[in-house]
Amino acid sequence: MIPLTLIITRAGMAKFTAAQLTAGLDLTIAAVGLTDQAIVAAPTLTALPGEFRRVTMVSGKAVGDAVVHMTMRDDAEIGYTARGFGLFLADGTLFAAYGQNDPLFQKSPRATFFAALDLAFPTSDITRLTFGATDFLNPPATSDTKGVVELATEAEGLTGTDTLRVAPVSVVRAMIAALIAPIARAVSDLADDIELALGGLAAKKINGSGLVSGGGRNDTDRTLTVNAATPLEIRLGTVADKAVTPKALVDARMVYVVDSREGYRSLSDGSVEQWGVADIGRTTEGFFTLTFPTPFPTECTGIFTMTRNLNGTDQGLTSIQEKELTAAQATLYAQNHTAALNETGGFRWRAWGR
Numbered sequence: 001m002i003p004l005t006l007i008i009t010r011a012g013m014a015k016f017t018a019a020q021l022t023a024g025l026d027l028t029i030a031a032v033g034l035t036d037q038a039i040v041a042a043p044t045l046t047a048l049p050g051e052f053r054r055v056t057m058v059s060g061k062a063v064g065d066a067v068v069h070m071t072m073r074d075d076a077e078i079g080y081t082a083r084g085f086g087l088f089l090a091d092g093t094l095f096a097a098y099g100q101n102d103p104l105f106q107k108s109p110r111a112t113f114f115a116a117l118d119l120a121f122p123t124s125d126i127t128r129l130t131f132g133a134t135d136f137l138n139p140p141a142t143s144d145t146k147g148v149v150e151l152a153t154e155a156e157g158l159t160g161t162d163t164l165r166v167a168p169v170s171v172v173r174a175m176i177a178a179l180i181a182p183i184a185r186a187v188s189d190l191a192d193d194i195e196l197a198l199g200g201l202a203a204k205k206i207n208g209s210g211l212v213s214g215g216g217r218n219d220t221d222r223t224l225t226v227n228a229a230t231p232l233e234i235r236l237g238t239v240a241d242k243a244v245t246p247k248a249l250v251d252a253r254m255v256y257v258v259d260s261r262e263g264y265r266s267l268s269d270g271s272v273e274q275w276g277v278a279d280i281g282r283t284t285e286g287f288f289t290l291t292f293p294t295p296f297p298t299e300c301t302g303i304f305t306m307t308r309n310l311n312g313t314d315q316g317l318t319s320i321q322e323k324e325l326t327a328a329q330a331t332l333y334a335q336n337h338t339a340a341l342n343e344t345g346g347f348r349w350r351a352w353g354r
Helices: 010-021 154-159 169-202 231-236 246-251
Strands: 028-035 051-055 057-064 067-074 080-082 084-089 094-099 105-107 113-120 205-207 212-217 224-226 257-261 264-267 272-278 286-291 300-307 319-325 329-335 347-353
Touching (some): 010 084, 028 094, 154 169, 300 319
Antiparallel strands (some): 080 105, 084 094, 212 224, 264 272, 272 347, 319 329
């Protein structure tokens, strides 16, 4: 690896020079700042331009010829690209910096990032430099933390009680085989029972009856048939061993009820009937409106009315006459045949249409 040549800042050089005279001055490289900008490292820098992250897991050691071998670790679930970095002392001073135009390294959001760099300093007296960490932890892996795991043996996998070891593929395969074995035996025993049961069923017969014809022994495929009546047979109405299908009803031009409820009925040919009892709603002769409980889909083509005589009067009863019909209502006229309008009990009506 070709060492990266760092530029020591003036503030960093001041700390470095003072440390030669004062033994208690801390020259610990505590963090590495990262930037994605193509910076020009200069002694005048006091902050890292475009710094977006500071990594504190840093380790390093002087290896001679003014070179330090440094490693850093970042296990945060973020991704980034770095073109430069700066070394920060424990008190936050930017000690040295490096930058270039091309990406120096990149990190994936789902990866733990390790970087190993050889850093060349412009001075050979760097033995006073120390780093915040001399090694990196390898924690045990948990459901929340990435780390080191121990592989389970086949015996440990089969017991199924260990929560600290991870089963490799071979152990998982053995575990699955152990689970399947009793199921396979049970299925084999069940297959024997099923075979005996099927042998008994094969000796039985299925025979058609009524509308169904065909059948036979169960030791081979059998077909049961329901014959459909022809349009002519439907019109004659004499065949008792055949089924009536909707298509045959249409072909036979048979009309049947599609929808039937209180005061309403629709038929298969599209015709609709409605009926009910209504009040005239007036005390003198004249026009009035009967609103149908359910509007006709297209039109009302006719209406009959019958005045109700609940009092048994022998006077001329009111007659209801048609003026105009629509799909939603009928405009009618109440005409009396005596001096007073007789509306006791209202009138019955029956309308038809489509």
